[in-house]
Amino acid sequence: MIKALGYATKHSFTGLKPLAFEREEAGPSEVEIEVLYCGVCHSDIHQAENDWGNTVYPCMPGHEIVGRVTKAGSAVTRHKVGDLVGVGCMIDSCRKCEPCTEGEEHYCQGPNSWLATYNGPMKPAAQAPDGKNAYGRDNTYGGYSNVVVVKEDFVLKVPTALPVEAAAPILCAGVTTYSPLKHWGVKAGSVVGVVGFGGLGDMAVKLARAMGAEVTVFTTSKEKVAEAEKLGAKGVVEGDKVAYAALANTFDFILSTIPEKHKVDPFVPLLKRDATYCAVGALAQIPGYDNMQLVMQRKSLAGSLIGSIAETQEVLDFCAEHGIAPDVQVIPIQEINQAYKRIKEGDVRFRYVIDMASLKQELEAA
Numbered sequence: 605m606i607k608a609l610g611y612a613t614k615h616s617f618t619g620l621k622p623l624a625f626e627r628e629e630a631g632p633s634e635v636e637i638e639v640l641y642c643g644v645c646h647s648d649i650h651q652a653e654n655d656w657g658n659t660v661y662p663c664m665p666g667h668e669i670v671g672r673v674t675k676a677g678s679a680v681t682r683h684k685v686g687d688l689v690g691v692g693c694m695i696d697s698c699r700k701c702e703p704c705t706e707g708e709e710h711y712c713q714g715p716n717s718w719l720a721t722y723n724g725p726m727k728p729a730a731q732a733p734d735g736k737n738a739y740g741r742d743n744t745y746g747g748y749s750n751v752v753v754v755k756e757d758f759v760l761k762v763p764t765a766l767p768v769e770a771a772a773p774i775l776c777a778g779v780t781t782y783s784p785l786k787h788w789g790v791k792a793g794s795v796v797g798v799v800g801f802g803g804l805g806d807m808a809v810k811l812a813r814a815m816g817a818e819v820t821v822f823t824t825s826k827e828k829v830a831e832a833e834k835l836g837a838k839g840v841v842e843g844d845k846v847a848y849a850a851l852a853n854t855f856d857f858i859l860s861t862i863p864e865k866h867k868v869d870p871f872v873p874l875l876k877r878d879a880t881y882c883a884v885g886a887l888a889q890i891p892g893y894d895n896m897q898l899v900m901q902r903k904s905l906a907g908s909l910i911g912s913i914a915e916t917q918e919v920l921d922f923c924a925e926h927g928i929a930p931d932v933q934v935i936p937i938q939e940i941n942q943a944y945k946r947i948k949e950g951d952v953r954f955r956y957v958i959d960m961a962s963l964k965q966e967l968e969a970a
């Protein structure tokens with residue numbers, strides 16, 4: 605076993621604290637990774653606080669992991685010791701169902717769906733003494749830790765052209781916005797709306813701009829309009845009825861990145877005929893919409909979940925090629941609870957990224 609240290613919340617609504625635990629040694633097809641940086645996703649907070657009702661405690665979040673391979677199993681062919689690699693939201697899937705065999709393992713329909721990087725089913729039980737998760741299994745621990753062990757197929761190559769700390773959020777925020785932009789055919793000349801301008805919105809704008817789209821950001825504040833303009837997008841304050849009227853029937857695609865309940869009704873009239881409004885951030889429910897608005901111009905409401913492993917590699921390479929990186933603020937892990945508070949209160953536009961070197965001092969003290 606590998607002795608490991610991370611930050612976890614032991615019970616709902618308590619802060620994250622240091623937790624010593626053990627990980628299994630890398631098997632033949634697995635790599636051991638020293639975690640260098642881990643992004644802080646809004647999902648981490650939802651999970652730590654049990655907003656989805658399926659959290660197994662202790663809960664150690666973190667699914668935007670960038671690190672260095674320190675060990676490779678005997679059958680590993682894709683990665684070698686010293687490689688800079690990434691791990692996103694998934695670390696395994698059933699590999700047999702239709703989505704898996706079609707390279708869309710993030711929609712795995714196997715009995716346990718895909719295996720989440722944290723709060724997913726995994727042995728040994730000793731790591732989750734408080735109980736079982738929604739799959740009736742034990743709990744995985746994520747990247748708020750000094751080391752992870754992952755099957756090589758679910759490990760991404762991080763291009764050297766990317767700033768290491770800024771690569772981390774591409775593994776969730778990046779692919780979560782890239783996948784729907786690609787699926788709904790956004791290309792040069794497309795007119796794209798981005799609703800919400802936090803960590804996901806930031807990436808959605810940068811990626812859509814790099815694809816050649818014309819982008820409008822819908823945001824809650826005038827200050828953020830100016831931020832959107834800096835990225836080459838237009839900005840509209842949410843609820844501005846005059847601006848909305850002028851934009852009626854103009855969008856090919858609208859991507860909503862709002863991580864809370866929100867109303868869809870104001871945005872549907874802005875879609876062109878046959879266009880789609882897709883929610884990626886709304887893991888909570890979307891309040892009722894007026895179906896008449898959809899049928900009159902054959903519009904669609906849609907959802908999209910993260911992206912496949914292949915798409916995750918694609919978006920890492922796309923960002924390196926186009927010189928795109930998320931806006932990040934690097935913090936020591938000791939500031940994680942304040943970061944959570946600021947994300948919940950302030951709807952921060954950048955992504956917090958934990959510098960895992962800060963964990964070393966606690967490891968040495970332990």
Ligand SMILES: [Zn+2]
Binds near residue numbers: 645648777
């Ligand atoms: Zn995430």
Ligand SMILES: [Zn+2]
Binds near residue numbers: 703712714
């Ligand atoms: Zn599957």
